Amino acid sequence: MYHTWMRYFTPSPAHHRLGLVCLGVGLQHGTLPTVGPRTLDHYVAVVIGAGSGWFRGADGHDVPVTAPALIWLTPGVPHHYGPDPATGWDESFVDFAGPAAATYTELGYIEPDRPVVPLSDTVGARAAVGRIARAARRGNPLLEVETAAAVHELLVALRRARADVAPDGDPVLDALARDAFEPLSVAEHAARHGMTPAELRTAVRRGAGCSPKDYLLGIRLGRAKELLAATELPVAAVARRVGYDDPAYFSRLFTRRVGIAPIRFREQQARTVPGGWSDRIPDPEHPPMIAGPAT
Incomplete structure (x- = not known):
C-alpha cells in the first residue's frame, strides 16, 4: 500500500x-x-x-x-x-x-x-x-x-544537510575565514591547521567547491568592497586590512576579478553620508540595525 x-x-x-x-x-x-x-x-x-x-x-x-x-x-x-x-x-x-x-x-x-x-x-x-x-x-x-x-x-x-558537513559549518572553512586577512600563503594556511597543501585543497574543494586561493580571495575582495563603499580609507589602507602589503598588486587583482579598479568601485558604491557612521569600519558580524517605527 x-x-x-x-x-x-x-x-x-x-x-x-x-x-x-x-x-x-x-x-x-x-x-x-x-x-x-x-x-x-x-x-x-x-x-x-x-x-x-x-x-x-x-x-x-x-x-x-x-x-x-x-x-x-x-x-x-x-x-x-x-x-x-x-x-x-x-x-x-x-x-x-x-x-x-x-x-x-x-x-x-x-x-x-x-x-x-x-x-x-x-x-x-x-x-x-x-x-x-x-x-x-x-x-x-x-x-x-x-x-x-x-x-x-x-x-x-x-x-x-550533507551528513559529512557539521551543522555549524566546515571547521576548515571557518578557520580559513578567520585567518583570511592575514598575509599567509596557502601552504602557510595548511601548516597552521596541521595539513599538507594537497589536503587543504581537497578539504576546501569538497566544502566550498573551489580552491583555497579562490575561497580566500572571495572573502578578501568582499571585505575590500565593504571598506571601499562604507569608509574613506585610502586604497593602500584597504589593501593592508584585507591581507595585501602591496597596494599595486591589490589594485591589479581587484580590477582583474571585479572588472573595475578600486577607485572606480568606490565612486560607484560610496555610501558616505554627513553625520552618518560611515567613517567607522563596519563589523560584518555585528551590522548596524535600523530601528523600527515607534509604537
Missing part, C-alpha cells in the same frame, strides 16, 4: 534561460514500487525522509539507502532503486534541468559520482519541496519562476 502525489511542468525556452527549471515534483510514502531500470535525460533529487531501501547504479552494485538520505539521478546514467518492501519509505522528488546544473556539479552541490548521500536531516530540503508543491496549483501565472527559484533553494539545502 502506498500514497503518491505528483505534478509535472513544461517550462518554455525563456524559462530555461533562468539557469534551472523545475520539471516535476512528487511526494510519496509507503511500500512504493521499484523505479527502473531506466535512464533519464535530466536530473532528479530524491529525498528519503524515513525508511530504508536500495539503489543500483551503472556499476550494477546495490547500495543500501537509509533515511535521511539523498539519491542523485543524473542524465544518461542508468539507475534502479526502491524501498524495502517490508517497511517502505517516505520520499519527495524534484525533477530539474538547465545549464546551471553543470556549475552546481562543478561546485560540488550535485555529485554524480556519489549517487547516495547520507543527510543529517531533511528539514530544509522538504521546505523547498513544499514551496514547489504549493506553487504547483493550477493556473499559477508565476509557476515556472517560483519553482525555478525553489530548485536553487533545494540544492543549497541539500548541500547544507
